[in-house]
Amino acid sequence: MKRFIPVILLAMLAPGIAGGSEPDSARVGPPGMGVPPTGEEILERIDENLMVDRAVSTNTMIVHGRSGTRTITSRTWKKGTDRAFVEYLSPPRERGKKMLRLEDKLWTYTPEPNDRIIAISGHLLRQSVMGSDLSYEDLTENHNLVEKYDAEVAGGEEIDGRPCWRVDMTAKAEDVAYHARTVWVDAERWLPLREERKAKSGRLLKTTRITEVFETGGRWYPKRMVFKDMLARGEGTEYIIESIDFDAEIPEHMLTKAALRR
Amino acid sequence: MTKFLLKGLLRDRNRSLFPVLIVTVGVATSIVMYCFMHGFMDEAVRSNARLDTGHVKIVTRGYREIATQLPNDLALAGIDGMLPALERDYPGMEWTPRIKIAGLLDIPDESGETRAQGPTFGIAVDLLGAGSKEAERLQLGGALVRGRLPESPGEILVSEEFASNLGAGIGETATLISATSYGSMAVQNFTIAGTLRFGIGALDRNTVIADIADIQYALDMPDGAGEILGFFPNLVYDERAADRIADSFNRGVEQPLDDFSPVMVTLRDQNGLGEYLDLARFRISVILFIFFFVMSIVLWNAGLMSGIRRYGEIGVRLAIGESKGHVYRSLLWESFLIGILGSITGTAAGLAVSYYLQEVGLDISGMMKESTILIANIIRAKIDPLAYYIGFVPGLAGTFLGRAASGIGIFRRQTAQLFKELEA
Helix, strand or coil: CHHHHHHHHHHHHCCCCCCCCCCHHHHCCCCCCCCCCCHHHHHHHHHHHHCCCEEEEEEEEEEEECCEEEEEEEEEEEECCCEEEEEEEECCCCCCCEEEEECCEEEEEECCCCCEEEECCHHHHHCECCCCCCEHHHHHCCCCHHHHEEEEEEEEEEECCEEEEEEEEEECCCCCCCCEEEEEEECCCCCEEEEEEECCCCCEEEEEEEEEEEEECCEEEEEEEEEEECCCCCCEEEEEEEEEECCCCCCHHHHCHHHHHC | CHHHHHHHHHHCHHHHHHHHHHHHHHHHHHHHHHHHHHHHHHHHHHHHHHHHHCCEEEEEHHHHHCHHHCCHHHCEECHHHHHHHHHHHCCCCEEEEEEEEEEEEEEECCCCCEEEEEEEEEEEECCCCCCCCHHHHCCHHHHEEEECCCCCCCEEEEEHHHHHHHCCCCCCEEEEEEECCCCCEEEEEEEEEEEECCCCHHHHCCEEEEEHHHHHHHCCCCCEECEEEEECHHHCCCHHHHHHHHHHHHHCCCCCCCCCCEEEEEHHHCCCHHHHHHHHHHHHHHHHHHHHHHHHHHHHHHHHHHHHHCHHHHHHHHHCCCCHHHHHHHHHHHHHHHHHHHHHHHHHHHHHHHHHHHHCCEECHHHCCCCCCCCCCEECCCCCHHHHCCCHHHHHHHHHHHHHHHHHHHHHCCHHHHHHHHHC
16 A cells, blocks of 8 residues: 555646646656647647648549549649639549539539539538548538637657647537547647547547658648548548649639639 | 028018128128228338339348448449349349439539539439330339430439429439449439329439439449349239248358348348238238127127017917927028128128229328338229138128027027017
């Protein structure tokens, strides 16, 4: 019994138990990580990293479905946090299909002979994008995490050999796709290397992993990600940014509905 | 004695008309009840078979597990090779592929933007294949309200109610929005060739019927189908034969089994139809038993009343020296004749009413508006061989037993008491 007394005393001295505002686990990270920033600070750092003024990228999506693997390539023009235009380049069946996001609205375009622009809303938002583990809802989501979530640092862990802060996020309002998220954020590069997205019931809906990153213009950006829809039976979707240009000029007419038929 | 009794029955209406009428009405009601319930059950099986389950159905194991979600990513592949093999292995059966789809039907305006949109349930069937019986099997010709059946690729049929709600007319473009077998969004334009009214509430709300080749293309599943349905000749379900075929097919499936291994299920194995049929049969049996039992009691009582009413006559017959046994036997024989006569006329009347209900039916659409059960809005009776003689059970037995019970009193009569009754 005597050997437990120092442990209990130490615990009583810990600010979490002594009435400090931070949870106990948040005070001390893994060896060498020091005292963590607050949850809000971490989200701000992630937002700074991932939010771009403009970017033109070429992307590859490898969907590992139940009935095989499909590779889909696309080109994306993105301006700010809520305007984007995507054109699918391959495979032949998907070539020429386009997608436009303007704020919280989303349209898809299917080329001739169908030549249809369809507004994606309601339950269609939950449908998979090109059969991947990403939903349209994921695409329309506002990536400004600080605005949408309260965050609390739950401790530190090592993920893929990188020191990470584990952050529990809870939605501030109902208008988000995922009520709760747990992210493991690289403590030096401020990228969410792993993430679990959950429903209000606590059910795990989706996981994401950043498996490769690159540095450009003083910021770290994901190069290769893996998404897994936990309600689907597939093996997940790899999303690879083949190239990205943060300085490319994007004409305004590119981000209009008229551009879908061009 | 038969001739004598018959003459008595025909000449004395009090002795014959009332008992025969009661037996006739009782027997006729029993037969109508039997035929109608039989028709209801038969309609439930037939509607489900031709529209959804087939008599047997082949799907993948994965598809079967979550069939209600219409998982076309778990569809059967290589059906062009499977169909000839099935026809070879199970001669006499008719095999046809189908794909069920959930999605949206979108009606565009002149600029290609959405004018109207609604959730839809689609059935892709072999409409344009040479020698296909699907249009006949689904009774599309009879269900057609406007337009015509599809004659070329890219044409669809839409339920009349759904087309009206969307404000879509014949010849207009309708875009089906669904998911491909890989899960990506499928957008495919069709031309509305005609509108249908199935007379089945669950289908009349929002159904679309398309040719399977069009849907295979739209859903990116060439040579694939969600289901292959098997039908017995003349659409008559044979439960034992279905079990035998399913066992034989499932034994022959290559190992190891995975999500994409085919499995054959019978009509009973689908949509809880087995439990439904067992329960319905049990309930119908109970209802019919109670009804026949009550009818037997009524007819017994009629026989009893008839016997009691004739105590005076029996007294005279005993007084003039007729033996008690002879009187009793003649009453029984008379009741037998009444039972036979009433059962024949009752069966004839019951079969006539049942035939009318078989041909015209009873409209229950008011009760089925929100129903998801695949059953016709008009329920028809069904006359089967049993209907020709089932009415004789209450008609003959009830009358005979009633008269037998009432006639027992004959043996308790005392001659002295008889004379007192006659004087009164």
